[in-house]
Amino acid sequence: MAEPILQLRDTRLRLAGNAGPVDILHGITLSVGAGETLGLVGPSGSGKSSLLMLMGGLERATGGQVMALGHDLTAMDEDALARFRRDHMGVVFQSFHLIPTMTALENVATPLELAGHADAFDRAAAELETVGLGHRADHYPSQLSGGEQQRVALARAAAPRPAILLADEPTGNLDGANGQAIMDLLFGLRDRHGATLVMVTHAPDLAAICDRVVRLRDGRIEGEDAGTATRGKPQAAE
Numbered sequence: 001m002a003e004p005i006l007q008l009r010d011t012r013l014r015l016a017g018n019a020g021p022v023d024i025l026h027g028i029t030l031s032v033g034a035g036e037t038l039g040l041v042g043p044s045g046s047g048k049s050s051l052l053m054l055m056g057g058l059e060r061a062t063g064g065q066v067m068a069l070g071h072d073l074t075a076m077d078e079d080a081l082a083r084f085r086r087d088h089m090g091v092v093f094q095s096f097h098l099i100p101t102m103t104a105l106e107n108v109a110t111p112l113e114l115a116g117h118a119d120a121f122d123r124a125a126a127e128l129e130t131v132g133l134g135h136r137a138d139h140y141p142s143q144l145s146g147g148e149q150q151r152v153a154l155a156r157a158a159a160p161r162p163a164i165l166l167a168d169e170p171t172g173n174l175d176g177a178n179g180q181a182i183m184d185l186l187f188g189l190r191d192r193h194g195a196t197l198v199m200v201t202h203a204p205d206l207a208a209i210c211d212r213v214v215r216l217r218d219g220r221i222e223g224e225d226a227g228t229a230t231r232g233k234p235q236a237a238e
Helices: 048-055 078-088 104-114 120-130 146-158 176-193
Strands: 004-017 020-033 037-041 063-068 089-092 164-168 196-200 212-217 220-226
Touching: 004 048, 004 196, 020 048, 020 063, 020 196, 020 220, 037 048, 048 063, 048 164, 048 196, 078 089, 089 146, 104 120, 104 146, 120 146, 146 176, 164 176, 176 196
Parallel strands: 037 196, 037 212, 089 164, 164 196
Antiparallel strands: 004 020, 004 063, 212 220
């Protein structure tokens, strides 16, 4: 494996429930190499999305350690985590999470503006062209199909050129053709910029095209397999 870009050491997650604390993840130890594509699979409730949220600092571990790019996410406060995500991570959600009062262009440009890029709108426009939506830049989310909204969400995640891209069921709300288009775009980002991709999916055939597949059950790693990795290896980041 390449030099680890993500490392979890005996990581645990316990959340408060109506009937008392609920243990979601039980001592997860896992490394993800730079430029690797990793698929997370398992039945509903196995902890896949929770594990992804820990990797992105969107959920705070209640035990163990989460390291990203050599930084201890478990030691950061919320402001530091937000800055770290802004500078190093892109997150793609199943439910898109676009800002409804902003156009596609504005949605993609927002994280670039927050990061202080003077050319935020030019970069956003270029990224929308990359995902085939240059002609829809001035449209609002309500005017876009589900597949188009997911492509805008992917462009928003990709525009800052993140070292780590996290995708939670990125094709879950899409039909087969749109789902395949999103997968091609995700792996294209990996190929163009050397991003590390971690993807949660219920679809074994999608996970299998990753370099590695980790199987979870009941909040534990059940096992892992080598993916088919039929796509090209990533090029060096620009």
